[in-house]
Amino acid sequence: AQSVTQLGSHVSVSEGALVLLRCNYSSSVPPYLFWYVQYPNQGLQLLLKYTSAATLVKGINGFEAEFKKSETSFHLTKPSAHMSDAAEYFCAVSDRLTGGGNKLTFGTGTQLKVEL
């Protein structure tokens, strides 16, 4: 089974500073990888996805992520944090199942705090 590990359950940055949220994956096959964001009492919103096309993936709200096979990483970055970025972020890998479908296996999440 595939898995993802998110380093740092809490990250705090100043408004305007670089955001870096770390994700490492474990997969025996080329993975499909995703980043989702969750605001309080909300569902998950897809930020971006990697599907083996370009290794640098751009998403919504100025976020991007780079797939590095040699490091088995898919870190999420944003050049300049905004107060509205404060939320919980989940990295996920798509796992093909024997039943023919997929399921998402999520990391434990990183709570991003943005300070003035």
Add this chain to the structure above:
Amino acid sequence: KAGVTQTPRYLIKTRGQQVTLSCSPISGHRSVSWYQQTPGQGLQFLFEYFSETQRNKGNFPGRFSGRQFSNSRSEMNVSTLELGDSALYLCASRDTGGAGEAFFGQGTRLTVV
């Protein structure tokens, strides 16, 4: 296109009761998956339905069940509720032609007292 709709948003139930949650996927999406989110266990896969058939199931007891209707709407049922079933239940809809990306609803917050 309308997004994934889950009803109700909030529920309070008593231990031992049963509950049914509803999910309407994005129009045209035939795959519906359910996830449970708790502070202790994080996000865990419950099951996936496709064309009215349960295609995959996670590691949950038989008290958790579901079904999918011909219009792709799905319901999830939990019988004999336990305190530990308190969680945010998320439904995800997928276009099976896509790269596995799932679009989530707002969730149903279930509290068991």
